[in-house]
Amino acid sequence: MTQELLMDKYPIFTTDITKEDSRFDSVDAIVAxxxxxxxxxxxxxxxxxxxxxxxxxxxxxxxxxxxxxxxxNIIFCFGQKIPNPKILAVRPRSIxxxxxxxxxTLSFLEAPMAPLTEKMVAWVEAIKK
Numbered sequence: 753m754t755q756e757l758l759m760d761k762y763p764i765f766t767t768d769i770t771k772e773d774s775r776f777d778s779v780d781a782i783v784a785x786x787x788x789x790x791x792x793x794x795x796x797x798x799x800x801x802x803x804x805x806x807x808x809x810x811x812x813x814x815x816x817x818x819x820x821x822x823x824x825n826i827i828f829c830f831g832q833k834i835p836n837p838k839i840l841a842v843r844p845r846s847i848x849x850x851x852x853x854x855x856x857t858l859s860f861l862e863a864p865m866a867p868l869t870e871k872m873v874a875w876v877e878a879i880k881k
Contacts, residue, residue, distance in 0.1 A: 766859040779822040790828045799827040822851040
């Protein structure tokens, strides 16, 4: 898992997992596993799954990078508190799951609270064999 600044402004965590090193064989299987983790977490709320690949490929001017076979976001929220009106700008959470011929790339935006980021890192790392 690596931490980087995407486009010089978005703090994200990302990892690439080869298909041989993954416990799962598809984006849907990974998303189902992540949904189980979210539902089991006492403060997380599952919201839905966005089929990013389907949406983008349906657009007249949609563009998908070569090699991407599937792309979905699982959307959820850890909203334990609303300490100020601006916190909603970084909610809800989303983990992106992309499939290529060789494996999967998972990524998510860093959460405002370190323990929540650590929880998402643990969920993503559990996808590896």
